[in-house]
Amino acid sequence: xxxxxxxxxxxxxxRIDGELPDPGSTPVGPGKKPKALAKLGDAGERLSGLQxxxxxxxxxxxxxxxxxxxxxxxxxxxxxxxxHVLGLVNPMGVRYAGFKAPTAAERRHHYLWRIRKQLPxxxxxxxxxxxxxxxxxxxxxxxxxTAAERRxRYTEINAFERELADAxxxxxxxxxxxxxxxxxxxxxxxxxxxxxxxxxxxxDLEARSQWPAYQQAYADIxxxxxxxxxxxxxxxxxxxxxxxxxVAELLIETLADLDPRFPEPGFDVDAELAKxxxxxxxx
Amino acid sequence: xxxxxxxxxxxxxxRIDGELPDPGSTPVGPGKKPKALAKLGDAGERLSGLQxxxxxxxxxxxxxxxxxxxxxxxxxxxxxxxxHVLGLVNPMGVRYAGFKAPTAAERRHHYLWRIRKQLPxxxxxxxxxxxxxxxxxxxxxxxxxTAAERRxRYTEINAFERELADAxxxxxxxxxxxxxxxxxxxxxxxxxxxxxxxxxxxxDLEARSQWPAYQQAYADIxxxxxxxxxxxxxxxxxxxxxxxxxVAELLIETLADLDPRFPEPGFDVDAELAKxxxxxxxx
Numbered sequence: 001x002x003x004x005x006x007x008x009x010x011x012x013x014x015r016i017d018g019e020l021p022d023p024g025s026t027p028v029g030p031g032k033k034p035k036a037l038a039k040l041g042d043a044g045e046r047l048s049g050l051q052x053x054x055x056x057x058x059x060x061x062x063x064x065x066x067x068x069x070x071x072x073x074x075x076x077x078x079x080x081x082x083x084h085v086l087g088l089v090n091p092m093g094v095r096y097a098g099f100k101a102p103t104a105a106e107r108r109h110h111y112l113w114r115i116r117k118q119l120p121x122x123x124x125x126x127x128x129x130x131x132x133x134x135x136x137x138x139x140x141x142x143x144x145x146t147a148a149e150r151r152x153r154y155t156e157i158n159a160f161e162r163e164l165a166d167a168x169x170x171x172x173x174x175x176x177x178x179x180x181x182x183x184x185x186x187x188x189x190x191x192x193x194x195x196x197x198x199x200x201x202x203x204d205l206e207a208r209s210q211w212p213a214y215q216q217a218y219a220d221i222x223x224x225x226x227x228x229x230x231x232x233x234x235x236x237x238x239x240x241x242x243x244x245x246x247v248a249e250l251l252i253e254t255l256a257d258l259d260p261r262f263p264e265p266g267f268d269v270d271a272e273l274a275k276x277x278x279x280x281x282x283x
Numbered sequence: 284x285x286x287x288x289x290x291x292x293x294x295x296x297x298r299i300d301g302e303l304p305d306p307g308s309t310p311v312g313p314g315k316k317p318k319a320l321a322k323l324g325d326a327g328e329r330l331s332g333l334q335x336x337x338x339x340x341x342x343x344x345x346x347x348x349x350x351x352x353x354x355x356x357x358x359x360x361x362x363x364x365x366x367h368v369l370g371l372v373n374p375m376g377v378r379y380a381g382f383k384a385p386t387a388a389e390r391r392h393h394y395l396w397r398i399r400k401q402l403p404x405x406x407x408x409x410x411x412x413x414x415x416x417x418x419x420x421x422x423x424x425x426x427x428x429t430a431a432e433r434r435x436r437y438t439e440i441n442a443f444e445r446e447l448a449d450a451x452x453x454x455x456x457x458x459x460x461x462x463x464x465x466x467x468x469x470x471x472x473x474x475x476x477x478x479x480x481x482x483x484x485x486x487d488l489e490a491r492s493q494w495p496a497y498q499q500a501y502a503d504i505x506x507x508x509x510x511x512x513x514x515x516x517x518x519x520x521x522x523x524x525x526x527x528x529x530v531a532e533l534l535i536e537t538l539a540d541l542d543p544r545f546p547e548p549g550f551d552v553d554a555e556l557a558k559x560x561x562x563x564x565x566x
Contacts, residue, residue: 056481083373090366091377092412098375129375180564191556197548198339202555211564265480272485273474281463281494 008257010249014233016175016222023179024238029245036241043248044088050255051089051125053262058123060263064168066254067119067126068247071133072176073214074204075186077237078129081176084244085251086127095120098129101138111135111153112160120169125251132157133173133221141213154224161230171230172254174247175218176237180211291540293532297516299458299505306462307521312528319524326531327371333538334372334408336545341406343546347451349537350402350409351530354416355459356497357487358469360520361412364459367527368534369410378403381412384421394418394436395443403452408534415440416504424496437507444513454513455537457530458501459520463494 013028014021021027030036057064068086070078086094097118106114112132120126136153139145145153161171178186187208190200207214226232233250237243296311297304304310313319340347351369353361369377380401389397395415403409419436422428428436444454461469470491473483490497509515516533520526 056478059481079375082375086374087370087372089370091369091374091379091410092362092365092381094374094379096374096377127374184559187559188556191552191559195339195545197552198342198546200548200550200555202550205555205558205562208564209562262478263481265483267483267485269474269480272483272488273471275488276467276470276474279488279492281491 054260055123065120076176165229182238319528337543338406348403352456359459448512465521
């Protein structure tokens with residue numbers, strides 16, 4: 001059920017406005033792991049309830065949806081967030097899409113082409129694990145994007161996200177903010193643990209070596225694409241337990257604001273109850 | 284991790300071969316709710332481990348996937364199965380698709396057109412909440428399908444499912460088998476509980492009134508489309524706890540048989556570890 005008093009405490013604290021918080025910090029949230037884990041359990045129930053109402057609203061003809069966009073350096077925990085936060089709700093209501101480097105076929109279309117195909121339907125929570133923002137980040141850092149083309153993409157992306165808002169999709173953009181020291185630990189863990197090898201990509205080191213350039217590109221993105229419709233949030237992500245708590249709360253506040261409602265029945269309940277008694281089953 | 288000793292005990296017991304089991308029975312499984320719930324908790328860990336390995340295999344270039352097809356009368360628990368069983372694993376690896384009555388646009392294509400668009404990608408577990416089998420069931424019961432057309436659809440569906448097997452998709456077809464008495468209770472519950480109204484559809488009574496015709500149509504489907512590649516299983520579904528346990532076990536046995544493996548790294552681990560130390564981050 002929607003909790004009307006959820007407010008916007010976490011959103012207000014994490015909305016990006018200039019400097020990013022320290023990746024190891026725990027603003028507004030529980031500062032210790034046991035408390036964060038307990039709160040994530042509670043969050044699961046609230047999130048499930050809100051998600052069910054949004055889904056029901058969609059079945060009843062509503063068109064609203066939510067789109068969580070996850071961005072961050074390699075190992076920042078995009079996959080872990082999907083598993084631990086979206087894993088709290090009914091899979092019927094979740095639509096996951098991961099975006100890797102575009103394929104040859106995808107590159108023959110506008111960069112938003114493959115993005116549009118993965119938008120969540122009515123009543124759904126969509127999750128983008130990387131997104132259209134990669135189409136500014138990567139070519140910018142690797143020097144393949146002219147300043148003019150970059151400006152055009154900012155304009156296109158802001159227009160695209162306004163279109164989403166107009167269509168009833170609330171976009172929640174989250175930057176999972178880790179420190180280079182934490183990334184080093186996580187990359188090492190991927191290399192020394194055979195069952196984690198599949199998560200490692202030699203290209204990750206290339207991106208790591210360009211860390212300052214990526215941070216600069218992100219700073220520019222936050223400045224140019226934080227809009228009233230679709231603000232950016234920075235979630236300090238060196239502590240996985242804090243990251244999970246924070247993303248869950250951002251979703252809960254967003255959904256509570258939407259205040260999704262179970263739809264009014266499109267039938268006469270008493271009449272159906274009466275009919276139900278009459279429909280025997282001869283077998 | 285794959286558990287090699289899972290075997291096929293549950294699959295053997297629930298594979299349809301003539302008569303269906305009693306909807307209130309609990310063959311091969313725990314006969315009491317507390318034990319079934321405890322076992323479902325264990326199943327969650329095994330299923331998650333297998334699913335992660337299948338996903339990793341897909342990232343490493345593997346093409347295998349699993350497709351769970353859920354069929355059953357209204358209120359038989361297709362949605363509940365998705366929530367309680369697929370909800371046990373990482374949403375990144377699950378692709379859900381619900382099929383309602385085809386839209387006008389969908390009807391302008393072959394009935395398999397919309398089905399093909401929802402097939403799971405490599406490494407994924409796809410879930411169909413209703414499926415191409417509705418395209419035999421409904422028109423048959425409502426008298427819109429000639430015997431010749433029905434035969435053609437059986438042939439087409441068997442060819443389609445063989446194609447899936449050839450492409451690396453293991454199809455697990457589950458009939459959630461409830462009794463008309465249990466359906467009566469569940470329909471009533473949907474009518475007397477306002478937050479469940481959205482799950483109720485006046486058309487459900489129409490289908491209920493044709494119960495014997497649907498059972499007959501299902502019996503025919505089981506006979507004509509239970510193949511070596513894609514057998515049908517009947518899960519007694521009057522007890523939700525048994526249903527969840529049974530579907531989880533069917534998936535676990537299927538995945539354990541596939542024995543998915545974390546891929547060999549496509550890089551030299553020691554060389555990457557050495558490089559990692561050298562990649563400093565000046566910020």
